[in-house]
Amino acid sequence: MTRREQGPLLRVSSLTKNYSAIAGCRDVSLDIWPGEVLGIVGESGSGKTTLLNCISARLEPTMGSVEFMTRTDGMVDLYKMSEASRRFLMRTDWGFVHQSPRDGLRMGVSAGGNIGERLMAVGDRHYGDIRSAASDWLEKVEFDLGRIDHMPTTFSGGMQQRLQIARNLVNGPRLVFMDEPTGGLDVSVQARLLDLLRALVSELKLSVVIVTHDLAVARLLAHRLMVMRGGEVVEAGLTDQVLDDPQHPYTQLLVSSVLQP
Amino acid sequence: MTGLQGSQTRHGYNFAYLDEHTKRMIRRSILKAVAIPGYQVPFASREMPLPFGWGTGGIQVTASILGPDDVLKVIDQGSDDTTNAVSIRAFFAKTTNVRTTEKTADATVIQTRHRIPETPLQPGQILVYQVPIPEPLRWLEPREAETRKMHALEEYGTMHVQLYEDIAKYGRISTSYDYPVIVNGRYLMRPSPIPKFDNPKMDNNPALQLFGAGREKRIYAVPPYTDVKSLDFDDHPFEIQQWDEDCALCGAADTFLDEIVTDDKGGRMYVCSDSDYCGERIAAPSAAQ
Numbered sequence: 001m002t003r004r005e006q007g008p009l010l011r012v013s014s015l016t017k018n019y020s021a022i023a024g025c026r027d028v029s030l031d032i033w034p035g036e037v038l039g040i041v042g043e044s045g046s047g048k049t050t051l052l053n054c055i056s057a058r059l060e061p062t063m064g065s066v067e068f069m070t071r072t073d074g075m076v077d078l079y080k081m082s083e084a085s086r087r088f089l090m091r092t093d094w095g096f097v098h099q100s101p102r103d104g105l106r107m108g109v110s111a112g113g114n115i116g117e118r119l120m121a122v123g124d125r126h127y128g129d130i131r132s133a134a135s136d137w138l139e140k141v142e143f144d145l146g147r148i149d150h151m152p153t154t155f156s157g158g159m160q161q162r163l164q165i166a167r168n169l170v171n172g173p174r175l176v177f178m179d180e181p182t183g184g185l186d187v188s189v190q191a192r193l194l195d196l197l198r199a200l201v202s203e204l205k206l207s208v209v210i211v212t213h214d215l216a217v218a219r220l221l222a223h224r225l226m227v228m229r230g231g232e233v234v235e236a237g238l239t240d241q242v243l244d245d246p247q248h249p250y251t252q253l254l255v256s257s258v259l260q261p
Numbered sequence: 262m263t264g265l266q267g268s269q270t271r272h273g274y275n276f277a278y279l280d281e282h283t284k285r286m287i288r289r290s291i292l293k294a295v296a297i298p299g300y301q302v303p304f305a306s307r308e309m310p311l312p313f314g315w316g317t318g319g320i321q322v323t324a325s326i327l328g329p330d331d332v333l334k335v336i337d338q339g340s341d342d343t344t345n346a347v348s349i350r351a352f353f354a355k356t357t358n359v360r361t362t363e364k365t366a367d368a369t370v371i372q373t374r375h376r377i378p379e380t381p382l383q384p385g386q387i388l389v390y391q392v393p394i395p396e397p398l399r400w401l402e403p404r405e406a407e408t409r410k411m412h413a414l415e416e417y418g419t420m421h422v423q424l425y426e427d428i429a430k431y432g433r434i435s436t437s438y439d440y441p442v443i444v445n446g447r448y449l450m451r452p453s454p455i456p457k458f459d460n461p462k463m464d465n466n467p468a469l470q471l472f473g474a475g476r477e478k479r480i481y482a483v484p485p486y487t488d489v490k491s492l493d494f495d496d497h498p499f500e501i502q503q504w505d506e507d508c509a510l511c512g513a514a515d516t517f518l519d520e521i522v523t524d525d526k527g528g529r530m531y532v533c534s535d536s537d538y539c540g541e542r543i544a545a546p547s548a549a550q
Contacts, residue, residue: 109422112425112429113429121416123418125494126495126496127494127495127497148429
């Protein structure tokens with residue numbers, strides 16, 4: 001099947017989330033197609049994270065709908081399906097990479113256990129298989145295999161983040177949400193992580209929604225870009241187009257604010 | 262079970278210490294627990310005249326089901342004569358005047374801390390466990406709201422992470438007590454800190470098994486003849502403990518053994534942890550073989 005016949009993987013229609021009187025995000029619509037990386041950029045407080053939480057079924061929107069193309073039942077509204085199937089979806093077809101690895105990892109469980117957890121959660125009951133899948137993934141994220149039984153607390157920030165990515169990708173999700181995956185890492189580690197992410201995304205044909213305030217990250221990873229400000233999308237388009245020829249004054253400000261070394 | 266026992270009160274206390282309304286409330290929780298095997302039913306746990314952690318959950322369950330005709334046995338780590346067992350037995354003897362026994366076969370209600378008697382239980386008997394932490398998912402997930410949701414949606418896959426960690430660290434499943442089980446093919450349950458040696462005894466047991474957690478305010482149950490399956494991996498199946506020696510007193514080769522240090526020169530012996538079972542075998546060696 002071609003992409004067009006398949007339709008979008010995730011469809012968000014006029015999504016609004018209000019926090020009492022304040023709008024977290026307002027009237028956002030977007031489609032994510034299979035294999036596409038969508039970047040959401042904007043300053044702090046612009047509603048990026050609210051939007052990400054709403055479309056990843058972690059925060060119910062005030063208005064609007066979020067539909068996902070399930071493997072069996074076609075397009076399904078996330079907030080109308082049962083909680084059981086929504087949670088099943090979250091641990092099979094989806095991944096979520098948190099900014100802080102501490103939020104996404106079990107810090108009291110070894111690296112191998114962290115990766116194996118998602119396999120066991122969907123019913124894998126063969127220790128040898130789980131172990132070899134964990135080793136494979138550690139290799140893919142450039143880990144020293146000798147550290148498979150070490151605790152995440154003994155890893156550096158960059159290693160923890162790579163472990164979190166492996167843990168999310170181990171059972172072949174189709175859609176991965178990332179919230180500032182490179183935040184808090186130093187520049188050389190960031191570069192390595194971005195390189196790894198880019199390779200994995202194209203190898204696995206993943207769809208990714210990545211939220212970042214770092215335009216360089218967006219430039220490297222995202223195919224398409226959405227610029228948010230005050231809860232609204234002010235500009236959207238192909239990444240290079242938005243960054244090289246920004247139309248909206250805010251986007252122009254954002255692009256011109258980037259420090260050139 | 263018990264009616265109003267006003268005439269039998271002693272020192273101004275009601276039969277079995279708790280008032281009748283409390284006992285009725287606990288019995289209702291027990292009925293619900295029996296109806297949903299392995300499900301943790303909240304109940305309004307009372308203060309008892311001993312600290313939480315000393316068996317207050319088990320005592321409240323026992324107090325609620327005890328009638329004047331019952332025969333009570335209390336064991337602590339398999340033994341009838343350790344502090345916890347002696348004081349709980351004395352407590353019920355004082356507040357109910359029921360007959361107490363050390364013989365497993367004679368008891369109608371057995372309150373236990375950390376063992377299941379070696380003598381097979383019979384239909385009609387009730388085994389009451391003292392439970393410190395009822396929630397099997399607690400080590401993995403500290404939020405109560407989340408663990409309840411995991412039970413409701415039967416999301417137990419992550420429980421195997423604990424066993425995975427054991428094998429990764431020690432090459433085998435080293436969890437040796439409080440070994441998680443699935444009850445009736447549905448609810449994940451913590452069997453209280455009994456050794457995993459006792460886990461197979463819970464499966465299809467003819468006796469009713471009740472679990473009381475006083476501090477955590479939960480009651481759960483395994484009705485008679487219910488499937489109880491210990492978690493494991495396909496390539497690391499569930500195993501029980503084994504010893505190189507037999508019991509030094511009665512010679513039993515198939516019981517749970519305690520190691521007893523006999524002097525300060527490294528001398529030690531292994532004896533049955535179930536003192537009643539061991540004593541019976543010594544008293545009637547021919548019958549035991």
